Amino acid sequence: xxxxxxxxxxxxxxxxADSKKTTKEYAHRLGLSTTAVYERIKRLEKNNVIDKYVALxxxxxxxxxxxxxxxxxxxxxxxEFVLQFERxxxxxxxxxxxxxxxxxxDYILKINVSDMEAYRDFMVTKLTAIANIGSTQSSFVIxxxxxxxxxxx
Amino acid sequence: xxxxxxxxxxxxxxxxADSKKTTKEYAHRLGLSTTAVYERIKRLEKNNVIDKYVALxxxxxxxxxxxxxxxxxxxxxxxEFVLQFERxxxxxxxxxxxxxxxxxxDYILKINVSDMEAYRDFMVTKLTAIANIGSTQSSFVIxxxxxxxxxxx
DNA sequence: TTTGAAATTAGGTGCTA
DNA sequence: TAGCACCTAATTTCAAA
Numbered sequence: 374x375x376x377x378x379x380x381x382x383x384x385x386x387x388x389x390a391d392s393k394k395t396t397k398e399y400a401h402r403l404g405l406s407t408t409a410v411y412e413r414i415k416r417l418e419k420n421n422v423i424d425k426y427v428a429l430x431x432x433x434x435x436x437x438x439x440x441x442x443x444x445x446x447x448x449x450x451x452x453e454f455v456l457q458f459e460r461x462x463x464x465x466x467x468x469x470x471x472x473x474x475x476x477x478x479d480y481i482l483k484i485n486v487s488d489m490e491a492y493r494d495f496m497v498t499k500l501t502a503i504a505n506i507g508s509t510q511s512s513f514v515i516x517x518x519x520x521x522x523x524x525x526x
Numbered sequence: 527x528x529x530x531x532x533x534x535x536x537x538x539x540x541x542x543a544d545s546k547k548t549t550k551e552y553a554h555r556l557g558l559s560t561t562a563v564y565e566r567i568k569r570l571e572k573n574n575v576i577d578k579y580v581a582l583x584x585x586x587x588x589x590x591x592x593x594x595x596x597x598x599x600x601x602x603x604x605x606e607f608v609l610q611f612e613r614x615x616x617x618x619x620x621x622x623x624x625x626x627x628x629x630x631x632d633y634i635l636k637i638n639v640s641d642m643e644a645y646r647d648f649m650v651t652k653l654t655a656i657a658n659i660g661s662t663q664s665s666f667v668i669x670x671x672x673x674x675x676x677x678x679x
Numbered sequence: 680t681t682t683g684a685a686a687t688t689a690g691g692t693g694c695t696a
Numbered sequence: 697t698a699g700c701a702c703c704t705a706a707t708t709t710c711a712a713a
Contacts, residue, residue, distance in 0.1 A: 466678030
């Protein structure tokens with residue numbers, strides 16, 4: 374595990390907020406030269422502290438702003454069925470997140486679609502078509518209070 | 527609302543997967559010239575189809591891989607209290623997502639911390655310190671089946 | 680196609696183990 | 697004195713027009 378100093382953490386904070394600034398800009402904020410920053414970034418990339426760089430798209434602009442959190446319970450918890458469920462969920466394009474969780478329900482899924490009709494269609498033809506699903510409970514998102522990809526360091 | 531054609535959607539797909547490729551690379555994949563791609567990207571940025579570019583960090587590498595989904599119920603739903611709760615949650619660095627949802631619980635929060643002890647500390651000193659919280663229910667993430675920032679277009 | 684700016688590389692200094 | 701993190705300066709590549 375790579376050891377990160379204070380400057381690395383600050384740099385990661387800046388990169389998580391905006392990865393398209395110039396090295397010069399980060400250097401300025403950190404009080405370092407561009408080369409020093411450049412080398413730190415390369416080190417963070419090589420050691421997989423930085424997974425990747427991505428564009429975040431505006432869900433409204435692409436008409437995918439209807440968000441649903443769906444709790445799922447399986448019928449049986451035989452390894453084979455569990456793995457099959459997980460494999461199939463990964464393939465569903467509407468599902469952006471899926472977590473196996475403790476508690477009453479087995480999984481919670483985050484689903485991005487255009488509207489209620491699209492959600493209904495997703496449920497009927499895709500999700501509940503997966504074998505071994507016991508019950509589901511859909512929670513519709515009324516408001517996104519907070520939604521960030523940045524981890525506080 | 528900007529109209530997006532097939533090439534825009536493909537380009538957004540590529541940018542959501544990896545925003546650090548060269549324009550030439552995207553051009554090659556789309557069968558366009560670099561200039562055409564460059565102008566499309568600028569258009570997507572200007573029209574806020576692309577919100578921003580960020581680095582995604584590896585949670586394990588920064589010791590924040592203990593993930594909890596916490597359901598929260600408020601005592602009262604008076605506007606003033608609701609807004610206060612939302613404002614305070616936004617300030618909590620451990621909370622990366624917070625959605626106001628339909629159903630039994632009012633909110634669901636995604637919390638990134640280092641371990642159970644840090645979570646306990648978060649609950650005791652931060653979350654339940656917020657006024658007007660009725661009850662909470664924590665679901666610990668056993669496995670991340672899927673977790674992507676890319677919206678399927 | 681051209682130009683300017685930014686990324687990247689090269690070479691060298693000083694600190695610390 | 698070996699290794700590391702840093703610097704400045706030179707070079708290459710790319711975005712931008």
